[in-house]
Amino acid sequence: MRKPGYHHGDLESALLQGAVDRVRLVGAEKVSLRAIAGDLGVSPSAAYHHFPDKDALLTAAGFAAIDKLADQQELALSMISVIGVDGALARFRALGRSYVDFALNEPHLFRLAFGEHCVIPDAIDSEAPTRAWTILTAALDELVNEGLLKFEFRQKSEILVWSAVHGVATLILEGKLPPEAADDLFDSLAHMLGLDHE
Amino acid sequence: MRKPGYHHGDLESALLQGAVDRVRLVGAEKVSLRAIAGDLGVSPSAAYHHFPDKDALLTAAGFAAIDKLADQQELALSMISVIGVDGALARFRALGRSYVDFALNEPHLFRLAFGEHCVIPDAIDSEAPTRAWTILTAALDELVNEGLLKFEFRQKSEILVWSAVHGVATLILEGKLPPEAADDLFDSLAHMLGLDHE
DNA sequence: ATCGATATCTTTACACTGTATAGATATTTT
DNA sequence: AAAATATCTATACAGTGTAAAGATATCGAT
Numbered sequence: 001m002r003k004p005g006y007h008h009g010d011l012e013s014a015l016l017q018g019a020v021d022r023v024r025l026v027g028a029e030k031v032s033l034r035a036i037a038g039d040l041g042v043s044p045s046a047a048y049h050h051f052p053d054k055d056a057l058l059t060a061a062g063f064a065a066i067d068k069l070a071d072q073q074e075l076a077l078s079m080i081s082v083i084g085v086d087g088a089l090a091r092f093r094a095l096g097r098s099y100v101d102f103a104l105n106e107p108h109l110f111r112l113a114f115g116e117h118c119v120i121p122d123a124i125d126s127e128a129p130t131r132a133w134t135i136l137t138a139a140l141d142e143l144v145n146e147g148l149l150k151f152e153f154r155q156k157s158e159i160l161v162w163s164a165v166h167g168v169a170t171l172i173l174e175g176k177l178p179p180e181a182a183d184d185l186f187d188s189l190a191h192m193l194g195l196d197h198e
Numbered sequence: 199m200r201k202p203g204y205h206h207g208d209l210e211s212a213l214l215q216g217a218v219d220r221v222r223l224v225g226a227e228k229v230s231l232r233a234i235a236g237d238l239g240v241s242p243s244a245a246y247h248h249f250p251d252k253d254a255l256l257t258a259a260g261f262a263a264i265d266k267l268a269d270q271q272e273l274a275l276s277m278i279s280v281i282g283v284d285g286a287l288a289r290f291r292a293l294g295r296s297y298v299d300f301a302l303n304e305p306h307l308f309r310l311a312f313g314e315h316c317v318i319p320d321a322i323d324s325e326a327p328t329r330a331w332t333i334l335t336a337a338l339d340e341l342v343n344e345g346l347l348k349f350e351f352r353q354k355s356e357i358l359v360w361s362a363v364h365g366v367a368t369l370i371l372e373g374k375l376p377p378e379a380a381d382d383l384f385d386s387l388a389h390m391l392g393l394d395h396e
Numbered sequence: 397a398t399c400g401a402t403a404t405c406t407t408t409a410c411a412c413t414g415t416a417t418a419g420a421t422a423t424t425t426t
Numbered sequence: 427a428a429a430a431t432a433t434c435t436a437t438a439c440a441g442t443g444t445a446a447a448g449a450t451a452t453c454g455a456t
Binding site: 027029107111114115116118119120130156157159160162163164165166167168170171174175176177181184185187188189191192193 | 225227305309312313314316317318328354355357358360361362363364365366368369372373374375379382383385386387389390391
């Protein structure tokens with residue numbers, strides 16, 4: 001588990017962590033494999049025994065970033081219930097906020113997670129829904145169960161909601177929309193889905 | 199205008215065009231300044247008299263890509279009226295389709311256009327609306343004029359529509375949603391905006 | 397416990413990158 | 427025509443990803 005000299009012990013996860021850290025700071029385009037290796041006191045070629053190449057390491061870091069987003073979303077949900085604010089609508093809104101906040105607070109991780117590095121062919125058809133997706137659908141189910149969202153709208157609103165939230169997050173992040181656009185969008189979504197009749 | 203030897207004549211725009219071409223083929227991350235210069239029969243350092251560095255050239259290429267998207271959208275609008283299909287709703291839908299199609303047909307240009315390279319600070323507050331944005335707002339105005347979209351919804355639907363269409367385009371592009379999601383989204387949008395009551 | 401096989405890491409090396417500097421050549425200005 | 431300037435080349439350097447071969451530690455079987 002530690003590094004007694006020649007062998008590192010757990011270089012693979014150390015490399016992954018190092019990649020995430022450096023991407024977080026300077027962005028995926030500017031991370032150097034040699035720098036990550038240097039941080040760990042390891043030779044430049046050492047990584048190749050654990051990852052086929054630099055891209056593969058960045059891809060792994062990207063999936064770790066997706067997981068961090070999901071963590072953030074679950075944390076936001078738990079915060080909501082601790083604060084005392086209740087109701088599916090509040091939880092739904094908190095979910096959107098945490099998504100946008102993650103994009104703005106961790107721009108480099110967000111770009112990596114939803115960028116070309118993490119495109120997995122046939123990942124759609126496979127029955128491996130990403131955690132973020134699961135969390136969203138669960139929130140929509142809640143809305144239906146509480147009678148706030150008509151069952152009729154349920155199916156198609158999955159795509160609409162995720163697309164809209166993801167879109168506004170990236171457009172704000174890349175300077176195409178002002179930060180206030182996020183709350184405006186949440187208002188629109190709530191209104192259009194008929195969630196604000198209470 | 200041509201290249202009589204030492205001086206190229208119009209190297210700046212030639213570099214820009216070369217950058218767009220190469221990004222289109224292999225993606226921004228894999229284009230090399232030297233390769234672009236080589237294509238033009240010019241030394242590796244020549245570019246530095248026209249662009250401060252490689253990033254600046256790629257940024258310029260990115261804005262060219264945004265313009266290509268706007269071209270595509272206008273072309274789609276003109277196609278619609280030639281075909282004979284009329285009505286603001288059809289035009290609105292064609293706009294969304296062309297946006298998604300551009301993302302899927304030119305993934306590398308799309309990523310560059312809406313990526314970190316083209317973030318212009320304070321571009322939001324300035325009165326320099328991008329062409330794509332202008333086209334969208336014009337389409338929404340049409341919908342209002344034809345009585346299809348309530349004036350009350352007009353303002354906030356700008357953000358909602360652009361976010362949703364941009365979001366679904368990127369999520370499909372990066373393998374997070376299946377291609378059919380685009381049409382589903384258009385249906386939802388039309389329905390939620392109350393555009394399908396005819 | 398020893399010996400061989402294997403996994404892990406280092407060393408060296410190579411082709412390639414962006415770009416700084418200085419010099420050459422063409423164009424423009426006076 | 428001469429001087430000033432814009433444009434391009436040549437050379438050079440530090441940094442990159444990674445292939446190849448050698449060193450060292452760990453593991454499995456005897």
